[in-house]
Amino acid sequence: MLAIAGGKGGCGKTTTALGLAAALARDGGRPLVVEADCDMPNLHTMADTDRSPGVDAVADGDSIAVATHRSTVVPGVDVLPVGDASGPLDRRALRRLARARKRVILDCPAGATDAAAAPLRHADAALVVSTDAPASLDDAAKTARMAETLGARVVGSVLTRVDASPSSAPAPDGVPGRAVEPILATVPEIAGTVLGDRVGRTSYDRLATALARRNV
16 A cells, blocks of 8 residues: 655645546556545545545445445546544554555545554555645655654655646755655646646656556
């Protein structure tokens, strides 16, 4: 399982989770994006699915397939929404998701709370999301240290809403010294919905390729 983590709310974790999943779907397979932020969920809203059934049903013993929804706005992507869950994502659900025979992407809460730590304890790897604002970069670095402490291998970071072309791998001037390395992709600021934008899709395709090169 890959955890999409970040220190700041609003840095683009959910968009990154769905954008990456869409890129993986374009390359074959049907990835599953899981709502791990049970107190401030927005995955079902962005993916345009029902809120229930969700992770609470999986924790109670229902099959993952029964609780899974197909996104109407992100083709080829399945979503496991929050349902009626609250607090840290249930360990029973996380253990079952870890055994799923498909690519699982966890859309994690921000910060350093127990709710943020729970998915990181079960994830195989973590991808850190940040804007290029100094406060967001600092919080992303703290998130990366927490993930490593909890046993999730940090594979790199994604910088969102930057004034940079997706055709260039490096981050904007002045950022590399503060960002979590390696920076696997930059997603430029786009008017409208980045998931439906050609430039945005290109950015997430590059991210999927970079992760594949790292065997993630």
